[in-house]
Amino acid sequence: AQSVTQLDSQVxxxxxxxxxxxxxxSSSVSVYLFWYVQYPxxxxxxxLKYLSGSTLVESxxxxxxxxNKSQTSFHLRKPSVHISDTAEYFCAxxxxxxxxxxxxxxxxxxxxx
Amino acid sequence: xxxxxxSPRHEVTEMGQEVTLRCKPISGHDYLFWYRQTMMRGLxxxxxxxxxxxxxxxxxxxxxxxxxxxxxxxxxxxxxxxEPRDSAVYFCASRVHQETQYFGPGTRLLVL
Numbered sequence: 001a002q003s004v005t006q007l008d009s010q011v012x013x014x015x016x017x018x019x020x021x022x023x024x025x026s027s028s029v030s031v032y033l034f035w036y037v038q039y040p041x042x043x044x045x046x047x048l049k050y051l052s053g054s055t056l057v058e059s060x061x062x063x064x065x066x067x068n069k070s071q072t073s074f075h076l077r078k079p080s081v082h083i084s085d086t087a088e089y090f091c092a093x094x095x096x097x098x099x100x101x102x103x104x105x106x107x108x109x110x111x112x113x
Numbered sequence: 114x115x116x117x118x119x120s121p122r123h124e125v126t127e128m129g130q131e132v133t134l135r136c137k138p139i140s141g142h143d144y145l146f147w148y149r150q151t152m153m154r155g156l157x158x159x160x161x162x163x164x165x166x167x168x169x170x171x172x173x174x175x176x177x178x179x180x181x182x183x184x185x186x187x188x189x190x191x192x193x194x195x196e197p198r199d200s201a202v203y204f205c206a207s208r209v210h211q212e213t214q215y216f217g218p219g220t221r222l223l224v225l
Contacts (some may be wrong), residue, residue: 090156100169104155
């Protein structure tokens with residue numbers, strides 16, 4: 001079975017500052033990794049995913065994450081955040097080509113002006 | 114595309130009552146997932162279907178919970194009888210083959 005640990009439950013950050021959200025996973029098999037974002041009172045939206053190939057993946061709104069197999073990590077970064085990035089972010093893992101997503105506990109990002 | 118549709122968006126009921134949550138997946142998607150989100154336990158997968166057939170219900174908390182998918186465009190999650198500890202946000206998600214899961218807006222359930 002897979003497991004996911006998001007080390008920070010809350011991350012306050014000032015607007016235009018960089019942010020990093022940490023995610024570590026545990027699995028004995030190859031995995032797919034995902035970051036989802038949940039805005040207040042909404043469902044989860046996919047931010048980016050790693051399935052194979054380049055270990056650096058990017059989203060359309062400036063986020064990026066790097067798959068590090070040796071450290072079993074998939075940290076999410078953004079060089080300059082906006083107020084609109086205030087949300088909860090979830091890291092998730094599934095075994096490669098599997099069906100069951102396992103989510104981390106989530107990290108709340110609060111962007112302050 | 115309208116995305117995954119869930120109804121109702123909010124439900125308030127009294128302990129002991131039957132609750133039925135509904136989900137319409139994205140057309141053409143062959144997998145459907147039900148999740149529960151609580152502060153204490155985070156996001157948990159309850160059950161998922163493939164081509165309308167339940168594949169894994171190991172996350173269903175107890176016999177009070179049941180889920181059905183009578184056709185490719187509709188699924189229900191039923192709680193009977195409901196208890197206060199069932200209060201949570203319930204999400205439905207769907208996907209096609211091995212692609213990304215798309216989540217609905219959720220149903221916020223409060224059992225008094």
